[in-house]
Amino acid sequence: MRKRPVPVREAIQQARPFASPRAEALVGLLLTVDGLRRHLARLLEGYGVTLQQYNVLRILRGAGAEGLPTLEIAQRMIERTPGITRLLDRLERKRLVRRERCPTDRRQVTCRITESGLALLAELDGPIREADERALGCLSEAELARLIRMLDRVRSELE
Amino acid sequence: MRKRPVPVREAIQQARPFASPRAEALVGLLLTVDGLRRHLARLLEGYGVTLQQYNVLRILRGAGAEGLPTLEIAQRMIERTPGITRLLDRLERKRLVRRERCPTDRRQVTCRITESGLALLAELDGPIREADERALGCLSEAELARLIRMLDRVRSELE
């Protein structure tokens, strides 16, 4: 029982039509991604992590045993540097991440995912994958390819 | 001098390919909208308002002289109820919005945009419109139409 698509203008209860198709697409993007974000956040909160924390754990799993310095992680996220410290503080408090000063360059702090961090990710892999597939399941392969290319182009316009 | 589109996998410096096109599209959406958000926020900060505050002002301008009760505004935003109170607090402090208890139902608080609020929006209309056009200027009319329809469908899957 799939619901009828709700056009953007109706979704935000706006009386007047959009000034341009670009304005409509922009609002549509903001609305849709907000929904996707919330959707994923709800799934993750059952496991006690936020979307950003999950993101960091994925990055650290990818980095393997030698870990990554703090700012390396920040660079791979969409995020700016100051936030990453507190994000890691919270992950360390939950024992999902370990931090230690790098012996060769004592300015750096090396971050590594712990065993419990890995276990949590393993538990999450299936549900997350399903959520991804379900959320964008209404788009065909061809549509996905077009969407991905459009998004790449839009990002390249934003510096 | 337009830059070469940077594919999603490169943008997040991920070593392995994506598990599925849907996973790639999802990450692309998150990345792109984050960039758009930042882009708009930078424009607005020169005028002393945030993206959310601007959004509220637009809604109140649309509502006209009779204004709107607090929770009506919240409904038209993507946001949940508790945040709207504090958002309005800040707008009221800047004298861009006025609030008063509704005489017929004293539980409600009616919010209205002030003259300075309207003046600010008038000043912003041009720059915002230009920013919209520039950000999505790389997409053709046909692509925009397809994008809008795809987004509508994705949202309809998320309840």
Added chain:
DNA sequence: CTACACTACTTGACTGGTCAATTATTGTCT
């Protein structure tokens, strides 16, 4: 070897999103 720029964080302050709990007011049902 010492001054100085640079790097890798870290902290503080503010805006904002989210949830749970609370207050004030209204409507309804005897």
Added chain:
DNA sequence: AGACAATAATTGACCAGTCAAGTAGTGTAG
């Protein structure tokens, strides 16, 4: 009228993004 649910808005507490400023450690040039 009195009890009680429902509604409108608010408050408190936490997580997160952003900027400006600060600290500790490193590299380099005189």
